Amino acid sequence: MSNAAPAPSDQAIVVLSNLVKSYQLGQTVVPALRGLNFRVNRGEFTAVIGASGSGKSTLLNMIGCIDEPESGSIQIDGIEVTKLDDNAKSQLRNRKIGFIFQSFNLIPVLSVEENVELPLLINADVTAAERKERVKQAISDVALGKFSKNLPDQLSGGQRQRVAIARALAGNPDLVLADEPTANLDSENSHKIIDLMLQLNAQRHVTFLFSTHDERLMDRVSKMVHIQDGVIRA
Amino acid sequence: MTTQTAAAIKPQVLAQGVRILAAWTTLGLATAGLAATPSADTLLKDADRARGSTSTGIIWRAVMDTVDDGTKTSVTYELKVKGDLAVTETIAPPENKGEYFVSKERNLWFIKPGMKRAVVISARQKLMGPASNADIVATNYYRDYNGKITGEAKIDGVDCYTLDLTAKAKNVTYSGIHYWISKADHLGLKAEFLSLKGDVIKTTTFKYANKLVVDGKTTPFVSAMAIADPAKPANSAVVKIEPPKLEAIPDDAFDIAKLKK
Amino acid sequence: MNSAPFKMSLRNLSRNKRRNVATGFAIALGFSSALVLGGFMHQAENRMRAFTIYGSRTGHIAIYKKGGLVSYEGNPKKYSLNPLDLAALERITAGMSQIQMQGPEMVGQGLVSNGCQSTPFFATAIDPQLDWKVQQHPYNLEWNGELVNLARGRELWEYPDDATVMAISSPIASFLHKDKPGDPPEPSAKVAAIDCQAADAKDKLAADLTVQLAANAWNGRLSGIDADVVANMRTSNPLYEGGFVRLPFKHLQRLYETKNATSYSIWLKDNDHVPETVALIEAKTKAAGLNLDVYAWDDKRLSPYFNGTMQFCNMLAWFTAAILASIVILSVFNSATMTVIERGSEIGMMRSLGFTRRRVRVLFVIEMTMIAAISMAAGGLIGVVSFFFVNRAGIALRLPGMVEGMTLRLAVNPQIVLLSATLIFVLAIFASLLAVWAVAKNGIAALVSGSHR
DSSP states (O other): OOSOOOOOOOOOEEEEEEEEEEEEEEEEEEEEEEEEEEEEEEEEEEEEEEOTTHHHHHHHHHHHTSSSSSSEEEEETTGGGGSSOOOHHHHHHHEEEEEEOOOOOTTTSSOOOHHHHHHHHHOOOOOOHHHHHHHHHHHHHHOOOGGGOOOGGGGGHHHHHHHHHHHHHHHHOOEEEEEETTTSOOHHHHHHHHHHHHHHHHOOOOEEEEOOOOGGGGGGGEEEEEEEEEEEEE | OSOHHHHHHHHHHHHHHHHHHHHHHHHHHHHHHHSOOHHHHHHOOOOOOOTTTEEEEEEEEEEEEEEETTTTEEEEEEEEETTTTEEEEEEGGGGTTTTTEEEETTTEEEEOOTTTSOEEEOOSSSTTTTTTTHHHOOOHHHHEEEEEEEEEEEETEEEEEEEEESSSSSSSSSSSSEEEEEETTTEEEEEEEEESSSSSEEEEEOOEEEEEETTTTEEEEEEOOOOOOOOOOOOOOEEEOOOOEEEEOOOGOOHHHHHHH | OOOOHHHHHHHHTTHHHHHHHHHHHHHHHHHHHHHHHHHHHHHHHHHHHIIIIIOOOOEEEEETTTHHHHHHTTTTTTSSSSSHHHHHHHHHHOOOOTTTEEEEEEEEEEEEEESSEEEEEEEEEHHHHHHHHHTTTTTHHHTTTTTOEEEEEEEGGGGGGTOOEEEEEHHHHHTOOOOOOOOOTTTTTOOOOOOTTTTTTHHHHOOOOEEEEEOOOTTTSSSEEEEEEEEEEEEHHHHHHTEEEEEHHHHHHHHOSSSOOOOEEEEEEESSSSSHHHHHHHHHHHHOOOOOOEEEEETTTHHHHHHHHHHHHHHHHHHHHHHHHHHHHHHHHHHHHHHHHHHHHHHHHHHHHHOHHHHHHHHHHHHHHHHHHHHHHHHHHHHHHHHHHHEEEEOOETTTOSSOOOOOOOOOOOHHHHHHHHHHHHHHHHHHHHHHHHHSSSHHHHHHTTTTT
16 A cells, blocks of 8 residues: 555545634633634645644544534534534544544553553444454554553553554544644654554545644644634635 | 514515415416326327227227229128237138238238248238228337327317327338327327328228226227228228227237147 | 443552542441441340340230230239130130240239248249240240349249249349249148247248248239249349249239239241231231230330330431441542542543543442442451451440340341442442532543643
């Protein structure tokens, strides 16, 4: 299979329209998104770039259905998610979206393969055999086969983030969201993680959308989106 | 000698004589008054005598008719008394024949056929109706109580001394008694028996139609007692006492061991 | 979901070990305390029940003349069961398969004398052979076995039913110098006269077993009988200890010159069918035109001592149980709350993976329930060990109104074990739900970022 990024399709997987979101910080109301419009097509590898407080995380949270806008529309794979109840959103996240967090967020008492298996446990459509196979594949994809029985505190930062990536991909999502995935990693590991994500994007055709303020990564992505003061800048 | 004449002296002597006479007269009258009121002890002794307390032997029969919560009973007793000893034998009805009450001073025993020994009982224990065991043995208030004359009253038109009696010892039947004793012949006409708190628990009236001749002297003797319980006015006990007779009663007539045989 | 939540919850127990151990210790202590308390209550109730039904000869069911329970003492002739009543009761109860044994009883008062001194007595009387069956009943032996009434001598049931024997309480025995009981003398034996004032009077009184009882017979006359002291006994009740005597039923009837009985007692084969049997007997006696009162053994009017004591003990037990429950719930809630707050970002992560609020709550509930289960196992072990040592220690126990203390003996009460375990589980679930409920409803983004705190 070619490592070159596939041609993104014109089919949108994420469509945001007039999204508005504010936060209460003490007595102050801070607008995070101000009528944001955004679109991500299938197969894209997109970085959302912006300064701290620009709304990057809020944007990803909205797309990931882990936060709710005050107004506006969010469509994930054609589904208007603002109209879904909490359980429906949970199912959407489980089937269609994978998450990679800045702090890895692995469960310390579970091994690598158990952490990777976690999203599959609540997917009734996946049999035990399939679950096992997918976990194995995901761990292999992130080159951690030798560490499948290890606990997170036995791994390095980069290895932990690989586990998080494997977990995000185990469910065969359509979209992977990564909020500052390299923030807690050194340069070398940062590059490795981005390379890994690129590789997976090419191999699995999974849409990647990640936020970063690290300009060293800019030249490795095919598409960049600037966000500033809660709106996308051209 | 002064120049006072005999005529002047005479009135003085006369006045002195009147004073002396007045003094003697007053003393005499006072002495006469003291002799008219007997002591409480005397009253009690005289009253006891008329109710059977005597140093010689006396025998008499008594029939006690009781009403006890609607049940009527009649029992005939024969009492033998000599000093501080007394024995009361049940004569009738047949089912109770052979039962004995024996008293020595303040102690009281009961025995009936079939019992190996007499049982020590309380004089105050209920016998039948309002009557207690004490009502069928001889009375000795002089021995058992300290008397105090408290005043005078009439009982059925008869002038009486009123006395308050308090028990001399713990094992005396009653804690206290209000007693009416006739002034004229020192007969106990009425008694109210008191609890420790001073409540009247029983009232008894006495009649003395019987006579007893002792050492040639005829004295009245109790002939009837009417016993009532103020808490249960429907209950009653009436004791009719037949004329007593003097008899020399041997001491072993009061021996419990001999009685049960 | 499969066994994964249980595996995960079990693994999570190793996080915050000290807190989990402390919480577990609180639960274990609470559970073992509940077991010990339940064990105490179980033995107290059974002892009291056995004492009331068998020890006191009350029976499971006691039948009196109408109004007799209250008025018998003032007018025994009117308020006692006459021979016709007794015969009718035997007819009525014949064929009732739930009845094990039954018979008339009598109580009364009077004076007991050794010929020199008298003292008041309170007497109970029952047929000695019936009494033997009642006292030897397995339930009575199990719970009252150590309350041995007999201090010296032999039981009345070892003598013929019509024997003129009696047992007297130890204080009376001392007072009357009848503290060396033995077999009755031959009827033909001569009765020696005793001089009460003599120096050897006490020895002579002690050598002579016969005493006299005097009382007002029911015909109003003074009556008296002899009785031979064949036993000294303890009553275990301070109200009666000073003047208690027991006689064969027929002999006490002789004293009161009657063929009547104070009451009629019925013992059933088990403790479980009393109310319906009472109702049945009530209906039958009414249909037969008998004017009787039928009481269950635990009727307040019949057994005020049992009811009063158990009410007091139950109140104490429930109060203690409430305190224990509060400690458990607060410990679990505190632990669960701290755990949930600390693992807020983990909750957010799981929610982002697709775990619903319900699934997240279940995970924490399973975790706390596991702590509860393990702690209860430990608590159960502590309870068993406590039972062992307490029962071996022979601690004297004096319940209210008892003269001779029993030995504290804890007994496993399966109902209490089940109730305590269920309660602790429910409390653990409730407390952990309470702790996680609100947090699970927090925004996922806030949980992940840690800004939910």
